[in-house]
Amino acid sequence: MNRLRATLVFTCLIFTVAACDYKLAPLSQKEKQVVTELTANLKARCAGRYLIDMPEDASEYGYAKIQGVDVTAEAMTEEAYRQEIAQREATLKATKSIDAYPFLYVAGAARGENSYYFVHRGTVHDDPSRRNIEGYKWNQGYRFLLKFEAYDYMHPDQTDDPIVRKMDIKNNFPDKVDLVLGLLERLRGRPKEEIPTEPGLCFAGGFLPGKATDEQYVRGGYSLANHPDVFFTVSVDTASQGNMTLLQHADNPVTLDALKAMDANVIRKGAVELSGMRAEEWLFESLRPGDGRGDTFALSVNDSTSGPSSPYLSLGMKTGGQLEIQGKYVKFDRGTLSTGEAVALWDVVSRTVRIRSGAL
Known part of the structure; x- marks a missing residue:
């Protein structure tokens, strides 16, 4: 056989x-x-x-998930989007850390029209080095939400920590926030019936133009x-x-x-x-x-x-x-x-x- x-x-x-x-x-x-x-x-x-x-x-x-950034799109009116941003900002500003360092680091306009972002620690128990980046954008009937978890061991300074000393990069936050803001600027809303004719990446509710x-x-x-x-x-x-x-x-x-x-x-x-x-x-x-x-x-x-x-x-x-x-x-x-x-x-x-x- x-x-x-x-x-x-x-x-x-x-x-x-x-x-x-x-x-x-x-x-x-x-x-x-x-x-x-x-x-x-x-x-x-x-x-x-x-x-x-x-x-x-x-x-x-x-x-x-683009270069490590989680991206979702949800159909939403512009008014509902603005209400969501306002509620999210109020919640984050009302959250207090259990230590002397801030919980919310950044709240402000991002790049491009109808975009906003927050940087916070995640939970009140997280280390002050934690930088949770949340990016928001409304475009063509869709709200985008981008999430990435970065770190900064230099603000406050924790570079004397034995584990941090071994790290080649002790602060990846500037590069990662630039990545998130860059994606926000390029993303656009896309109903399921729309088939783009240019290079780019499709996902439910959205499109990211650009080469693979x-x-x-x-x-x-x-x-x-x-x-x-x-x-x-x-x-x-x-x-x-x-x-x-x-x-x-x-x-x-x-x-x-x-x-x-x-x-x-x-x-x-x-x-x-x-x-x-x-x-x-x-x-x-x-x-x-x-x-x-x-x-x-x-x-x-x-x-x-x-x-x-x-x-x-x-x-x-x-x-x-x-x-x-x-x-x-x-x-x-x-x-x-x-x-x-x-x-x-x-x-x-x-x-x-x-x-x-x-x-x-």
Whole structure:
């Protein structure tokens, strides 16, 4: 028996179900109608520097982490934004340290219109070297909030501390506050329908113009209006992801043990060609949180070659399980889509992944 055949036989024996023989039944007319309705009106959505076509009514959420700075955007009126700034400033100014040093170090206008920032210690118990930077900006209907934790061991002077002596940089605050203020100046609001035509990074509610660089990470998701248990997730990252690909992970003994515990049925896995890019995908049906059953699908691009010019992308889709909806946990014994419907939807959406023209 050759090595490939032996490996396949071994893999099949690990599962308690006949995962390698799992076959999807042809879609019924009703299932075909469900898929047709879900895919009838797809719209391009921008994630990182990629585009993905999603059902038009899918809601979007997510955030970015750019050079270590956490960035979120929230739809908000300008009046609500100004009220939030005023309330935040009042709260920070009312907070008193438990020592002789200030709690709030800076409160004032940042760079550009409708921007503001604060620098404070975080909590009253934090060391006076702590510099929590909060940057705010309102632009085109969205409020941006940027957060970064810096330090300054020179004000007050703590350079005699043995640990501080060993530090090459004893005050990174000037560089980091400059980074946050620079990002604030460049960020602009972006509704989900807007697809930029210039180089830059998309995330939910926002856009950062500029060429691709290191340390740019975006995490986002899309939930379907009439199927609360069905959602897509996407991650885009310019950092190295290591040498293990999605398919290597799928065949890892630890993963196989986990699949066995989940009573999993592997539907499909293998290489996929996408608009000039090579991708890998892995689809399985299994027990989900809450003991119901559902589907877990994954696709990845540039697993082992990620960088600014070839950012890593991970697209996922899940159905079923136990979810928190409007503050209450709801258990789905099975997904609101059949596995056949879920695979058909996945096959349409996942094949639209492509680099946005001019994005890099």
